[in-house]
Structures are given as structure tokens and as C-alpha cells.
Amino acid sequence: MPRPRSLTPDQLATAALAVIDRDGLAGLSMRAVAQEIGMSTMGLYRYVEDRGELEQLVIDRVLDTVDPMPPDRGRPWHERIEIMVERLRGVVGSHPWLVPLIIAHRHRSATILRWSEPVAAILAEAGLDGRERVIALRSLLAYVVGAIQLEQLGPLAGAGTQVIADRAELPYLSETARHAHDVTTDEEFHGGLALLLRGIGGGPAIR
């Protein structure tokens, strides 16, 4: 009976994401999204309660593209976890501006749960008991969250690291920084993950 909606939540999320990808997180405002759609600012409030709900819409839209299918069970379990982690990193990494938003809304998102389910299953198969599983799962999440942020904020082989390499008062750190340029972003991420997996008990043997 009433007038039909002229916008789907998905169109709204797409518009907001376009704004973010173009102008960064700071460019995201109700006005900007309304303009992107070609609607008045207040018209948006017919679709979302407030700005937070719009953000949630964007995050869900992006995170929903993470494939939650358990990987082929023929592989060793640490490889399967790597695959799951890499899927998450791939999706988040293609929208780096979203990272702070995802962090802030993490607890409300169903995707993290859907992602965690197969990971928990793999850890159980690997023989970890309940308590070990709790700790391993949280550690993996902590590592992924932290690594993605560090990666986004300053590439390892970038200018910031170069500055450190020249600091005479920090001999060990600068010596370490000089080795940074031949570690790619991917090697760094997977290297760290491999350390964690080895600690959990599933990685290749100790050096």
C-alpha cells in the first residue's frame, strides 16, 4: 500500500563505499553519501537509524565477500588456516580505509563469526583442547588485526623504516631495519603467521 522504497540497503552501502574508496574515511559523511546517491541528506535517515548503521552496512557488504567455505581437508591443517587467514586479509586489504571502521564495529559483525567457525573446526581437528582452542583462535585474530593495521600504516620497506636505519643511537633496531627492504609485505605477513602457527603446533619444524 505505501510508496515503495527506491533504494536497497546494498545500493546505500555501495554508494558509501564509493565515497570511502575515493575520499578516504574522513570523506565519509551523511552529506557526501546523499550527494553520491542524488538524494537529500535527511533522506538517508529513512534507511538507517544513524551514521553508525550506515558504517555497519558498508562493513557487512565488504566482509560478506569473505569465502567461509572450509578448505580442502586433504591439506595439512596449518595450511588450511593460512588459507582462511589469507581470504580475510585479501578482502580487508583491498579497502584499507575501512580497517579502523571494522575494528570499531567488530563485535557487531556476523562475518567474523562465520569465518571463525571453520577455523575453530580446523583447530579442533588438529587436536587442540577447548582451552588451547580459545587461546589459539584469539591469537590468530589478534595477529591478523594487528598485522593488517601495521601493514596499512607503514610499509616495511618504506621511508619510515629507512629513517630508522640511520639512527645511530638505536644500533640493534637500525641494523634490523636495514634488512627490512628485502622482505616484501606478503613475506612479512606470512612469515609472522608461520611463526604463530608453528607455536600452535602445526607449522614446519623449528629452525
Place this chain on the structure above:
Amino acid sequence: MPRPRSLTPDQLATAALAVIDRDGLAGLSMRAVAQEIGMSTMGLYRYVEDRGELEQLVIDRVLDTVDPMPPDRGRPWHERIEIMVERLRGVVGSHPWLVPLIIAHRHRSATILRWSEPVAAILAEAGLDGRERVIALRSLLAYVVGAIQLEQLGPLAGAGTQVIADRAELPYLSETARHAHDVTTDEEFHGGLALLLRGIGGGPAIR
């Protein structure tokens, strides 16, 4: 010759920190800090270029309390790293509102460098070569950053986890969540760190 300054940067940082600790990060505004000091809003701009510089002041003030002294060399190196990590977590954890600010300003902060120096030294002593050191150091930082945020956003034994425990469509995850209540925040943090250290090669032997 000119009129002397009536405020030290430290007083400014202290006032801003008081506002944050009382009203949260959202409560931090130039107006609020000015009122806290008993000065007009624009008076603050005699001391800082802009809001960002005020934030930097607060972060430096807090992070400067992290003890950068290398721990007693008699201990095994993985214990020494644990001590360094715990110092960082202790300081940041007592001002949880600051976490997003610290993340955003991370690259400008000298404290992280001062902290990283002894950690790099310990890793070198442990026998890691340059490349391994780069990866281990970044991993530790990633874990700490991620874990502190996860810890702050949702306690493991809290209501959020309880909800998960009742989700029938996520059998492995909910089974895992049911074990969460007997893992304290500290156990979780140190358990994850122990996994990472074991992977690096310095933790207690594999299970």
C-alpha cells in the same frame, strides 16, 4: 623579553588526558581541554599547532612512562621479551581510550622505537639473523597491537562470548566459546604471546 608562558606542554597533556579518562575519546575537544585548564579555547593554539599536535602530546606523555631498560640478562630471552611486552601492555592498558589514537599516531612516536631497540637486541642475542629479526619484531608488534584492541573491545569471558556459545549453527565456535569463561584476560594474552614466542624458537617445548 616577552611575557612568559603560563603553561607547560606537560600540563596541557595532563589536562587532555584527564578529559579522555573521564569522558572518553569522543569527549576530547579543544573546548573541553580549554575548560579543563581554565583558559579560552583559542588560547590553546598558542601551545599547539592543531588538535593533532595535542593528541601527540597526550600519547607521548603516556608512552614515555614505558620503561625501556633491557631486563636482567640472566633470564632466558623469551622471558625478557615477555617482560618488555608486558610493560607496553600495562601502560597502554591503563588508558584504553587512547588505543585508537596510539594506532593512528604510531609512526610519529619515538617511544615505540625506544621500546623496539632492546627487543631487537634480545632477538639478535637469541641468534636470529637479520631477516628473521625483521619478521619476529613486526609479528610481536602486530600481536600486541591486535591483542590489546581485542581485549579492550570485548572481554573474553563477557556477554558477547556467551551469546556465541548458544549459536547452534556454529557448533565448533560455540563449543569453543563455552571454554572461554575459564580463561582470564591475562592468561589469554600471555598464552597467545607464548605461542608466538614458541614459534620464534624461544618458548617452552612443543606440547
Place this chain on the structure above:
DNA sequence: CCTTTAGGCGTACGGCATACGCTTACGATG
């Protein structure tokens, strides 16, 4: 005592989220 310099304040602007009330398009019903 006078001059100079920076300290401190008030005002004003443009941007933000959003509360509220009006107008209007729609489509089900008579």
C-alpha cells in the same frame, strides 16, 4: 616610564550529525 612582543580572548565561519515537521508520490481499496 615607555616600547615591544607574545599571551590570551572573542567572534565568526564552515562543516558535521541529526531532530522535527511539511509536502508529495504511490498503490490498495471503494
Place this chain on the structure above:
DNA sequence: CATCGTAAGCGTATGCCGTACGCCTAAAGG
């Protein structure tokens, strides 16, 4: 086809925010 209830969409207004700019004044050197 005419009518009307409902929700869509818009305009206005409020109260935040950071901060540019110009004025007045305190204080120290000569």
C-alpha cells in the same frame, strides 16, 4: 476511476566541532 492512508523524501534549525583572524593587554628590556 476517484480517494485516501502511509511512508518517502526534503528543508530548516540546533548544537556540536576545529580553527582563522584581529583585538587588547601583561610583562620585561631599555
